[in-house]
Amino acid sequence: MGDALSAGTISLDAHGGDAIEAYLARPDGDERRGGVVFIHHMPGYDRASKEIVRRFAELGYDAIGPNLHYREAPGAAPDDAAAASRAAGGVPDDRLIGDVGAAAAYLRALPTSNGKVGVIGHCSGGRQTVLAACNLDVDAAVDCYGAFVTEDVPADFPVKMVPLKDQLPSLRCPLLGLFGNDDQHPSPDAVDELERLLQESGKTYDFHRYDDAGHAFFSVDRPSYRVAAANDGWERITDFFAANLGS
Template identity: 70%
Template sequence: MSESSTSPTGSLTATTISIAGHGDDRIEAYLARPEGETTRGGVVVIHHMPGYDRASKEITRRFAELGYDAICPNLYHRDAPGAAPDDAAAVGRANGGVPDERLVGDVAGAAAHLRSLSTSNGKVGTIGYCSGGRQSVLAACSTPVDAAVDCYGAFVTGVVPEGFPMKITTLVDKLPDLGAPLLGLFGAEDQYPSPEQVAELDQRLTDLGKEFEFHSYEGAGHAFFAVDRPSYNVPAANDGWERIETFFGRHLGS
């Protein structure tokens, strides 16, 4: 990413706002922006299954530090408004997870909010971790975005295990509609997605002629970006962040 895309002083603002999500429902979202009125791209951060938590907000602020307007919609807002992240995530799991149609509507609403800002250059990317990785791909297949990042999202391909508690399907039938370049970052020691599932996705996207790049890290398992978990893998996370910066810099501009 070019130096000019970042805030000159590193200063930013971050606040909780209300946006129009799926079905024009008002949902909570966390918005972080670099100071100044420089025209720039936007990033929708799709939080992981544990919810709209401190870690997700830290990631959102990191994108603002990198020079983007960034927003993280609270996907569990309807399930448990005002609840603590762990409690809201528990309710979300009990309900079978975030329905795909609702996810797409909420991400589209978050992207529309970013594009409405005076600093927007009109370009918006998505990024998601864990369940959010799959949802980032889903969004890129279902609503206009300019780039998407999948960080170890399970069940984009493969087979959902029998008895799996979440109401989820793979995205194989949606991949022909992928409308944006895709960056995939995976752990070679992960089970969901496994290296075999990543290879299947690679082959399907190749056959479809889609623009994508995948990187898998030896010795890294699931959630290797999570600084607050034992799964955190410093070399993999550092390299992954560099690739994300380069990828968004190329496709979202500044």
């Protein structure tokens, strides 16, 4: 596999006909391949998120990361846009589904597409990944420590959302879950509940839990980073998408 790729910002026709910013990365070459939609974390559409999009291109996928906070603060720095989004109550679920659906459609329309698209997200993006996989035609989903999939949201929490327990029977694809045993949101008990609900609905899933790892253990620029957990997690993501997206 070569590492030559192209990457840059595009305009994406998203939910409600809105044009939003998105970051697209593609390997060189015209071979058919799967696509990956990356859902950024609550801190926003930042450098770390774009690096992850490029990493999927290096792995051989057409990859895109929509800027979910674009409407609240067009052209703003990631921290400012994230703050504006929080002040507005966060990304509404229906808008998230529309934006991710538009990103998946964009990937499938590329001449290199093999028709398969996966979705992945961290933190709030993990919950939104599960939401997308319950409502959109995607082929694989990876939830990296998504909070409030099964837990109730604290009343004073700045972002307005609801648990997704009632949507889990509609999950449309295999789900890979990666969680830290020292995390509080989601807690180990919340992960247990998610696993139980998936089992009851007969869904295909694969969960991995890491000791000495809390929230954001993939984040190389944070004290929460855990090398062993992140490296093992990336290997599992790579294998999971290879098995389900055909690249």
